[in-house]
Amino acid sequence: MITIGIVDNDRFALPMLDMPLTDIPGPEICRRVRAASADIVVLGITAYSLDHYRQLAIDAGAQGLIAKSVTPKKELAEAMRNVLVRPFPGFPTTEQAHGSIVSASARRSRTLSKREREVLGLYADNYSTAEIAERLGIADSTVSVVVRHAKVKLDVATRSKAVRVFRALY
Known part of the structure; x- marks a missing residue:
C-alpha cells in the first residue's frame, strides 16, 4: 500500500493502493476496505498497463486507477482531487461498490x-x-x-x- 493520501480527521480519506503487491495484492486490500466501509475513496496505482488492472480495480471496489508514470505532482494532485469528487468513468461510487461487494460476498460465500x-x-x-x-x-x-x-x-x-x-x- 502506498501511504500517500489525503488525511481527513486523522484518517486516510484517499488511500492509494499499488495493484501488483506480492504479499497482498492491491485489489484484495481494496476489496477488504470496500467490504468494511462505503466511506473511503480508493485510488489504485500501477506501473503496469492500466488495461491489465482496470477490471480488477473495478471489481474490488476502487473509484479510479492511475499509472505511476503520472509523476508530475500537479497531475497526481489533480487525479486525487477529481476522484474525491466523483469516480473515474466506468468506476463505481463508494456506496455502489460497498453494496456490490457485501451482497456478492454474502451470496457467493454460501455457494x-x-x-x-x-x-x-x-x-x-x-x-x-x-x-x-x-x-x-x-x-x-x-x-x-x-x-x-x-x-x-x-x-x-x-x-x-x-x-x-x-x-x-x-
Missing part, C-alpha cells in the same frame, strides 16, 4: 464449496492445474470439474474470470 475456494485460491496464487492437483491430492480432471462448478456458481464463462471474481470477493 462456493471449500474445495472450490481452495482451487480458485491456488489459481489466484499462479499455481498450474498439475500443481493444484498434486498439492490437493486429486486428479487434474477433478481440478477441472471443480473449476467448472465454480464457474457456474459465479456465473462466469472462463477460469480467468472466475479467479478475478474470486480475488475480488475473498
